[in-house]
Amino acid sequence: MKSILKDIINIKLEDLRSTYDFEYPIFYEIEIPKKKEFGDYSTNVALILSKILKKNPREIANLIVSDLKSDLFCKIDIAGPGFINFFLNHVTMKKMLEDLSSDFDTFLSPKSPKRRRIFIEYVSANPTGPLHVGHGRGACIGSSLSNILRELGHEVYEEFYVNDAGTQIKNLGLSIILKAKELKGERVEYTNDCYRGEYLTDIASEFIKNVDNLELSDDLVNRASLFGKRIILNWIVRDLEDFGVTFDNFQSELELYKKGYVDECIREMQKRGIVYEKDGAVWFKSTEFYDDKDRVLVKENGDKTYFASDIAYHKLKFEKGYDLYINIWGADHHGYVPRVKSAIKALGYDENKLNILMVQMVSLYRDKKPVTMSKRSGDFVTLREVLDEVGKEPMRFTFLTRKHDSPLDFDIDLVKQKTSDNPVFYVQYMFARINSVLKVATERGIKIPDKIRLNKLCLEEEKELIKQLFAFPDVLFDVEYFLEPHLLAYYLINLAQTFHSYYNAHRFINENDLELTNSRISLLILLQKVIKKGLSLLGIDSPERM
């Protein structure tokens, strides 16, 4: 509906351009006002235009409204400082409903006008330990965003970058060996670089079964690293799957080295004259771009830095020629953004195609007290622990009802409660309730209509619900524009609110008025489809009974 209104207004704007000179297109809003007296739809176009033309907004609104050719509305008001409020007439309403009913599946799955190829990288946790809760937040946002973008018709490729090379992996191997020695009764001393926590015991005790000699050597460390890495990666994959997150690919950093991409990338940068040598190391002139310091690519000892392979990774991504790249990173990596953007630009790619979302920290609470320690991991609370305790649905929904850039307090007790703070049940309950009504209707011998007919609906609540239904595609487009899946979560909560209120005020099944019953049941079917689709885009199930 919004797009129809936009078309009408845009034609009018074109007209105005012949008299006044202004740039086009301009951004303005069409919204469903909170107050009924402001109409069914409302736009601020005159207010926006007044700024550009330096004219009284109400005057402009008059220009736009005067001889507006449209029989869709019974009234068009100019209100307040210059809002234009549209009131739909009955014919339009009916027409909207007919359109909606005739092809609801197309409506449920709106397509973006421009199909894009989108590459999204998220989680990308080091395979040196189990995932923690913060990874879960990134995973949620990444997977929901991917679902929605794919639904809108984009080609979406989801990737997890595995940092399976470098010092931290060596440390993992070393930690496993030390733990193994300890299990065999040896006294060992752990250094500060070593990983601790219970999970190492699991790995080490498996490792012992495969080796006879625990004498420390480069070869053994390698074997242990590889061994541990493989097990941990399996945990990660399984945890993610249980959390409703899957990837198209896990890209190994080690493989980038093995295939020579990293060396090739450094050579390319040398060729472009954006690196230099100093103090025996190779540096990237990132200060020529966005960075405040130059960065080392090859250390004095000949090792490449993590940054070097990360550049190679991004080069590889950009060679694939996607239209948009999304990276979801923990907020503690924000200092890393300028150097990566610098590298992409330096290599001749458009760094603006890379959109980095910083996901803020998750602080865990139990009974209002902060939780930081975990036996399992040694120092952080794992995704698995919380997932097992509170369940996938409440956990996902809690993450998805927050904007990614605001820090999140996650109270385990509150999220577990089935009646209070977590609105996921509220939304799911809507689905279950509708399901129950449909069941009862069938039991009473009322046929579920195969043709959707909404013509008998005339209550205010029904009109409101239908208007909200119409907003569903707009919400998905907003998510696409802002890259903010939480907008969908809030839409679902609002829809459920309107529904529950309607449910309590009116009865759907009325044997004395089968036509009305039919219309209401039709509406329920549509509502049910929207809620199910919305929840599934967020990676949340719709249980038939609760």
Add this chain to the structure above:
RNA sequence: GCGCCCGUAGCUCAGUAGGAUAGAGCAACAGACUUCUAAUCUGUGGGUCAGGGGUUCGAAUCCCUUCGGGCGCGCCA
């Protein structure tokens, strides 16, 4: 010290290309189940949008500044 993010009701949070009287849920209080699921609904109270200044017809939203909280500033990954 420098940089990024955050600060909205008692609590957890929405409010996004500046717009109309700043909204939900929880908690508090008062009500609604002989009915299609009460995990629900109806109503009441609750605000210096951290403070101050600026930009303009208009600021929670943009700019400056102060204060508070988080995070980052390696030839670590």
